[in-house]
Amino acid sequence: xxxxxxxxxxxxxDLPEELFVRVKDRPEMDQVSKVRADxxxxxxxxxxxxxxxxxxxxxxxxxxxxxxxxxxxxxxxGYTEQNVKLKNIPPxxxxxxxxxxxxxxxxxxxxxxxxLNNTSRYPEGSVLKVLRTYTVSGKEACDALVDMYxxxxxxxGKYYFFGTDYLGRDIMTRxxxxxxxxxxxxxxxxxxxxxxxxxxxxxxxxxxGTVDIVLSHLAEVLDxxxxxxxxxxxxxxxxxxxxxxxxxxxxxGWIGTARLTRAQYYRFKGREYVLAxxxxxxxxxxxxxRHILPNAIGPLITRTMIAVPSAIFxxxxxxxxxxxxxxxxxxxxxxxxSGQSVLLQYPYQxxxxxxxxxxxxxxxxxxxxxxxxxxxxxxxxxxx
Amino acid sequence: xxxYFLKRFAAMLVTLFxxxxxxxxxxxxxxxxxxxxxxxxxEIQQKLEEKMHLHEPMxxxxxxFISGVLTRGDFGTSVKxxxxxxxxxxxxxxxxxxxxxxxxxxxLAIPLGILAGTIAALxxxxxxxxxxxxLIVIFISVPSFVFASLLQYLFTLQWPVFPTLYLTHAxxxxxxxxxxxxxxxxxxxGPLATIARYLRGELIESLSSEYMLLARTKGLxxxxxVVAHAFRNSLVPIANTIIPLITGIMGGSxxxxxxxxxxxIGGLLVDSIMAGDHFLxxxxxxxxxxxxxxxxxxxxxxxxxxxxxxRIGGGQE
Numbered sequence: 001x002x003x004x005x006x007x008x009x010x011x012x013x014d015l016p017e018e019l020f021v022r023v024k025d026r027p028e029m030d031q032v033s034k035v036r037a038d039x040x041x042x043x044x045x046x047x048x049x050x051x052x053x054x055x056x057x058x059x060x061x062x063x064x065x066x067x068x069x070x071x072x073x074x075x076x077x078g079y080t081e082q083n084v085k086l087k088n089i090p091p092x093x094x095x096x097x098x099x100x101x102x103x104x105x106x107x108x109x110x111x112x113x114x115x116l117n118n119t120s121r122y123p124e125g126s127v128l129k130v131l132r133t134y135t136v137s138g139k140e141a142c143d144a145l146v147d148m149y150x151x152x153x154x155x156x157g158k159y160y161f162f163g164t165d166y167l168g169r170d171i172m173t174r175x176x177x178x179x180x181x182x183x184x185x186x187x188x189x190x191x192x193x194x195x196x197x198x199x200x201x202x203x204x205x206x207x208x209g210t211v212d213i214v215l216s217h218l219a220e221v222l223d224x225x226x227x228x229x230x231x232x233x234x235x236x237x238x239x240x241x242x243x244x245x246x247x248x249x250x251x252x253g254w255i256g257t258a259r260l261t262r263a264q265y266y267r268f269k270g271r272e273y274v275l276a277x278x279x280x281x282x283x284x285x286x287x288x289x290r291h292i293l294p295n296a297i298g299p300l301i302t303r304t305m306i307a308v309p310s311a312i313f314x315x316x317x318x319x320x321x322x323x324x325x326x327x328x329x330x331x332x333x334x335x336x337x338s339g340q341s342v343l344l345q346y347p348y349q350x351x352x353x354x355x356x357x358x359x360x361x362x363x364x365x366x367x368x369x370x371x372x373x374x375x376x377x378x379x380x381x382x383x384x
Numbered sequence: 385x386x387x388y389f390l391k392r393f394a395a396m397l398v399t400l401f402x403x404x405x406x407x408x409x410x411x412x413x414x415x416x417x418x419x420x421x422x423x424x425x426x427e428i429q430q431k432l433e434e435k436m437h438l439h440e441p442m443x444x445x446x447x448x449f450i451s452g453v454l455t456r457g458d459f460g461t462s463v464k465x466x467x468x469x470x471x472x473x474x475x476x477x478x479x480x481x482x483x484x485x486x487x488x489x490x491x492l493a494i495p496l497g498i499l500a501g502t503i504a505a506l507x508x509x510x511x512x513x514x515x516x517x518x519l520i521v522i523f524i525s526v527p528s529f530v531f532a533s534l535l536q537y538l539f540t541l542q543w544p545v546f547p548t549l550y551l552t553h554a555x556x557x558x559x560x561x562x563x564x565x566x567x568x569x570x571x572x573x574g575p576l577a578t579i580a581r582y583l584r585g586e587l588i589e590s591l592s593s594e595y596m597l598l599a600r601t602k603g604l605x606x607x608x609x610v611v612a613h614a615f616r617n618s619l620v621p622i623a624n625t626i627i628p629l630i631t632g633i634m635g636g637s638x639x640x641x642x643x644x645x646x647x648x649i650g651g652l653l654v655d656s657i658m659a660g661d662h663f664l665x666x667x668x669x670x671x672x673x674x675x676x677x678x679x680x681x682x683x684x685x686x687x688x689x690x691x692x693x694x695r696i697g698g699g700q701e
Contacts (some may be wrong), residue, residue, distance in 0.1 A: 225402070316527060340643060343537055361525040362526075
């Protein structure tokens with residue numbers, strides 16, 4: 001129906017003012033399709049928030065980020081602060097110590113029973129209990145439960161929640177400082193990859209033709225370089241350190257994003273709204289970044305989220321093969337690999353980094369799964 | 385079709401050459417001399433440098449290196465790990481261990497992965513599926529070296545069932561096999577979960593497809609239809625996850641081999657990087673590159689064979 005603004009039919013002219021609200025601000029659902037008139041991303045966000053696993057993952061990730069920022073500030077220890085007298089102290093945690101878990105004790109194996117009474121080596125009250133006595137090649141020996149805090153002379157009321165390492169550094173402080181560094185490496189490399197990939201893929205996908213062929217072939221050659229090989233080579237060339245890790249993760253890391261972006265542009269550049277914008281004289285720059293990109297961004301978000309845990313993994317992997325962060329700076333990988341080397345003597349030094357990296361990886365992967373489901377256009381408008 | 389193969393093969397060779405060049409320049413541009421050893425007298429050092437053409441300009445050196453590799457397959461001699469020994473010889477010594485370990489882990493991972501994926505898909509939404517899916521997420525997310533540490537702690541310290549490290553010179557075969565158990569398990573968890581996840585996804589899609597309905601209408605039982613139709617169709621995409629596993633058998637896992645002190649390729653690469661034995665590093669990196677490029681080539685070709693729609697090389701997205 002076409003009507004003249006000055007000669008509106010009576011039933012239209014009498015419409016109450018409150019009906020003139022933007023669709024997205026209208027609280028009630030559409031009467032016909034029973035869905036809310038939200039934008040795609042609002043809709044996706046609501047679906048993400050409905051998914052309990054995703055919400056839990058977001059909470060876990062935020063909690064770990066908060067701990068990583070806070071703990072090194074408030075723990076009372078510096079992350080490079082050494083105290084060789086207090087090396088390899090087992091963890092002691094205030095409430096749990098009453099239950100016998102993390103109570104700062106350690107079973108010392110094969111000591112001479114007479115040595116236990118020597119107060120210069122085992123101070124008063126450090127030996128809690130002799131577990132068993134036996135003879136080894138004619139000599140008496142025993143296993144004893146020793147309170148390492150009294151043994152090493154840790155001042156009363158001082159707690160190492162996660163214990164200390166071979167230089168007497170507080171593992172909790174180092175772990176969360178390390179988480180900070182690992183997360184920083186992951187985020188910077190992922191964002192760099194995203195920016196390079198999106199720009200490269202956008203140009204290739206939007207212009208097509210010769211530009212696309214040249215850019216795609218260039219990317220293909222780079223992509224042929226095996227990931228392990230390139231990373232190792234660049235780490236060798238640049239030396240260990242945070243910047244080199246980030247750089248070596250970005251050398252080939254952006255290609256997947258570029259390819260995905262290019263495919264998205266091929267999908268969207270023929271749409272009517274692009275044609276409309278183009279015929280209104282919108283310059284290419286705006287067509288690419290203002291008109292097409294916001295529509296193409298869904299799969300890119302999922303991909304970026306998956307890239308975060310794999311960057312954290314790569315960092316740890318490099319630390320294991322001796323190409324990680326420069327000591328004494330910590331990272332999750334550095335702590336894991338140095339814990340691994342004393343796993344059988346001091347398992348707690350591996351335990352805490354291992355738990356942290358596992359929880360972090362599971363949370364990020366779950367979040368990525370949730371995002372993928374939430375951004376799936378076929379789920380659009382579903383309320384379940 | 386043949387032209388397509390040829391094109392892919394040529395691209396592979398170009399990439400390989402690129403990697404070789406890149407490795408050479410990276411290694412030579414590193415600040416330290418190749419023979420950073422105060423024990424070697426200056427004359428010997430000079431002799432060595434002459435033998436390796438180190439006094440020539442870089443481009444000439446590169447020419448020597450490339451021609452050595454291309455004509456004689458000569459990647460140079462080791463200078464740190466086993467001084468004086470041909471690097472390829474060192475590598476060949478290590479290959480069997482890695483291959484046996486990886487093969488054993490695949491023999492474990494592929495059938496179990498297929499089984500787990502199938503069960504999860506058939507019991508979709510039930511407790512079994514939830515449990516398997518949960519385990520899949522855990523096995524995919526948690527890094528293999530965390531599992532390796534966990535296994536090592538549990539089975540060598542808490543319950544001393546298996547040896548801590550890989551045994552090279554044990555008195556009985558039983559002991560060697562026992563020492564292989566933990567690395568094999570640690571190696572197989574990731575591939576197992578990957579196969580199970582893909583298969584579950586593919587099977588769920590196939591199970592709800594129209595050809596399954598047709599098969600049931602024709603009178604096949606559910607089991608027959610699943611085995612003959614859904615399962616077979618799902619295996620095609622799975623091939624793409626299994627092919628890299630099979631070709632990857634040559635290159636060891638760097639971290640797992642290091643944790644269990646396995647004398648394999650991965651451990652050798654880590655050692656050579658840490659010791660700064662650059663000729664060995666380059667040769668090993670080349671080996672990894674060849675494997676990975678061959679894998680990509682095989683997958684490309686297999687796509688063409690399995691799915692005729694991909695056969696034409698150009699243009700189509």
